[in-house]
Amino acid sequence: MVDMTTANLSASTLFSLDEDARAALFTAARSAVAFDDREVDPEIVVRAWDLAKFGPTSNNTQPLRVVVARSEAARAAVIDAAMPFNKPRLAQAPLILVAAHDDRFHDHHEIWAPGAPELGARFEANPEMRASLAHSGAMLALGYLVIALRAEGLALRPYGGFDKAALDASLMPEGWRSEVILGVGYPTAGDDQSGDRRGRIPAEIGIREL
Numbered sequence: 001m002v003d004m005t006t007a008n009l010s011a012s013t014l015f016s017l018d019e020d021a022r023a024a025l026f027t028a029a030r031s032a033v034a035f036d037d038r039e040v041d042p043e044i045v046v047r048a049w050d051l052a053k054f055g056p057t058s059n060n061t062q063p064l065r066v067v068v069a070r071s072e073a074a075r076a077a078v079i080d081a082a083m084p085f086n087k088p089r090l091a092q093a094p095l096i097l098v099a100a101h102d103d104r105f106h107d108h109h110e111i112w113a114p115g116a117p118e119l120g121a122r123f124e125a126n127p128e129m130r131a132s133l134a135h136s137g138a139m140l141a142l143g144y145l146v147i148a149l150r151a152e153g154l155a156l157r158p159y160g161g162f163d164k165a166a167l168d169a170s171l172m173p174e175g176w177r178s179e180v181i182l183g184v185g186y187p188t189a190g191d192d193q194s195g196d197r198r199g200r201i202p203a204e205i206g207i208r209e210l
């Protein structure tokens with residue numbers, strides 16, 4: 001049987017992105033405040049979604065949802081809910097997204113667990129477990145989305161400093177609970193608002209081989 005996950009990859013590309021790709025996704029990518037003037041076509045968010053959706057989630061449940069705050073009213077609702085320090089920063093982003101979790105992600109069990117409706121029923125019966133998994137799963141998937149947006153050539157800054165209850169009430173679809181705002185745009189050489197890159201935990205602290 002052909003292994004579809006590796007069939008199109010040569011041995012040399014399997015685990016080795018080149019240095020430019022590593023820089024674009026990780027080492028040179030910053031949490032941007034200022035952006036190029038170019039508009040961001042929301043279609044590119046769909047493209048990023050179509051990459052990020054392949055990341056692993058707990059039992060394939062996929063609780064991440066994304067609001068594209070495209071209209072002026074939606075943008076204003078997001079900026080209104082932001083902490084004062086974040087408002088002028090967010091206002092500079094050509095496109096604002098709100099990453100959220102879906103409290104009723106289990107309603108889509110036919111997609112994430114075809115033929116196993118009991119999995120959906122288990123989450124229906126246990127709202128606490130559901131809320132915990134929805135939050136942690138969405139945050140994990142948000143990490144994939146950040147990398148995917150960068151892979152599409154975009155820059156972004158995540159924002160946790162906002163009134164979630166207020167934003168949920170003013171903008172979010174029924175059952176979607178906001179997690180993190182993303183200010184998104186094309187990178188600019190003139191972003192002097194991100195400051196110097198601060199320290200990163202080195203592997204000697206972050207990894208223990210036991």
Ligand SMILES: Cc1cc2nc3c(=O)[nH]c(=O)nc-3n(C[C@H](O)[C@H](O)[C@H](O)COP(=O)(O)O)c2cc1C
Pocket residue numbers: 029030031032086089157158159160161162180194197198
């Ligand atoms: C969950 C989360 C919440 C954040 N909240 C804010 C925020 O409220 N305001 C802000 O300016 N930056 C915020 N940031 C951006 C971080 O400060 C930034 O990613 C970090 O300092 C690393 O910066 P760098 O990517 O430029 O190295 C947040 C980032 C994350 C992941």
